[in-house]
Amino acid sequence: MIKIGLLGCGNVGHIIARHAEGFRISAVFDMIPDRAQELAAISHATPYSDFDEFLRADVDLIVEAASVAAVWLYGEAILRAGKDLVVLSGGALADDEFKSRLVETARAAGRKIRVPSGAVTGLDNLKIGQISPLGTLLLRTTKSPGSLGLQPTERMEIFKGAASDCIKQYPKNINVAVALGLAAGKEADVELWVDPDVERNIHEIFAEGEFGDIYIRVRNVPSPENLSTSYMAALSILTLLKNLDNPLVVGT
Ligand SMILES: NC(=O)C1=CN([C@@H]2O[C@H](COP(=O)(O)OP(=O)(O)OC[C@H]3O[C@@H](n4cnc5c(N)ncnc54)[C@H](OP(=O)(O)O)[C@@H]3O)[C@@H](O)[C@H]2O)C=CC1
Ligand SMILES: O=C([O-])CC(=O)C(=O)O
The missing domain is CATH 3.40.50.720 (NAD(P)-binding Rossmann-like Domain)
Structure with a gap:
């Protein structure tokens, strides 16, 4: 074991x-x-x-x-x-x-x-960007005030720019954006929003290239002990560990 x-x-x-x-x-x-x-x-x-x-x-x-x-x-x-x-x-x-x-x-x-894929899906086939470069790779993340430690009264964009800059400001909230870029071979653009009307951690991925286009929306349940971290992120590690010595590998 x-x-x-x-x-x-x-x-x-x-x-x-x-x-x-x-x-x-x-x-x-x-x-x-x-x-x-x-x-x-x-x-x-x-x-x-x-x-x-x-x-x-x-x-x-x-x-x-x-x-x-x-x-x-x-x-x-x-x-x-x-x-x-x-x-x-x-x-x-x-x-x-x-x-x-x-x-x-x-x-x-x-x-x-x-x-690991962490709090998003789609990292597997975004890797096609390593073969056929993507034109667009955008992550729009919306989180609750509690997960970002803010108290806005309305939906607000709090960051717009490159993933590498966003992670410097929000190291506990936007690791997914960097993971997307590592998979796709292209740095992701990021929009980070805080919204008093949402309870979930919502990640919307927009990608476009020679293959066509992708839109993925993940509406994650926050983990009870840490609202910033989606429960899916922990499940993703458990899945990785479960499959480490499986001879059958599914997904790119
Ligand atoms: N890739 C992805 O999709 C995702 C990534 N994450 C990231 O995963 C990480 C873990 O998340 P989560 O468990 O919710 O976070 P928690 O803050 O609940 O737990 C992290 C623990 O690690 C400790 N720690 C932090 N830095 C160090 C260090 N240098 N050496 C030893 N211990 C340290 C923390 O201590 P202390 O509290 O004192 O800092 C804390 O006890 C975070 O960085 C988070 O941003 C989360 C969700 C999704
Ligand atoms: O768990 C999430 O939804 C995303 C997150 O915190 C991160 O990428 O750091």
């Missing part, structure tokens, strides 16, 4: 622990030691408060469900330690120089970096 280390013991970490089937959580790490202790108790894992010790744990793969900053801080060390890496805070890869370094580190170590 695949043994995983969890980097980040918050909302997603807990959902993963509650649904751990087909893999075992052996080690957990969080910058708040009490959180690591608590999740370790639930998942029968070893809690670590020292990152270097966490790295030496006997695991095949580390799942990051922490923050963009955590990927910057620990990503390369994880790969150098011979572990595969699942990156949920894919916004860290918006920095081209960091992304190249991380990919080269993975190549040199013979490891993989996996970016």
Whole structure:
């Protein structure tokens, strides 16, 4: 059975622990030691408060469900330690120089970096953009005031521009935009809206190219412990882990 280390013991970490089937959580790490202790108790894992010790744990793969900053801080060390890496805070890869370094580190170590679909669908076939470049790739995200920590009285656009700029301002809310760009081989344009009349995290994807055009709308239920994070993001990691050693691979 695949043994995983969890980097980040918050909302997603807990959902993963509650649904751990087909893999075992052996080690957990969080910058708040009490959180690591608590999740370790639930998942029968070893809690670590020292990152270097966490790295030496006997695991095949580390799942990051922490923050963009955590990927910057620990990503390369994880790969150098011979572990595969699942990156949920894919916004860290918006920095081209960091992304190249991380990919080269993975190549040199013979490891993989996996970016799950997270809170959107469609990453699979948006990869056709790597063969036949897309003309348009736009993500329009609408979130509730609670998930963005704002108190508007009406629907408002709070950001319009490139994904790499949006993630700098909203690192906990727009990782999906960077993931879309990584899949499609083209940076996504982003519109971020806050709307007092919505409760869900709504992601609308518009893409156009030689193939035709796409419109996808995902109306995500927020996770109860963290309104910014859609429940689908945790399910997406669980699905990735469930299929890691499945010989049948479905989807591009
Ligand atoms: N790609 C996608 O589609 C999506 C990505 N995400 C991203 O996934 C990540 C996890 O989400 P979620 O579980 O809801 O977030 P939570 O804030 O609930 O949990 C993250 C946990 O990781 C801890 N943490 C943060 N930075 C570090 C660090 N440098 N070292 C160790 N621990 C750290 C946090 O501590 P503290 O609270 O003190 O910061 C917290 O305990 C977030 O970055 C989120 O933005 C979420 C949804 C969708
Ligand atoms: O969960 C979501 O809807 C999207 C999100 O927070 C992110 O991409 O960071």
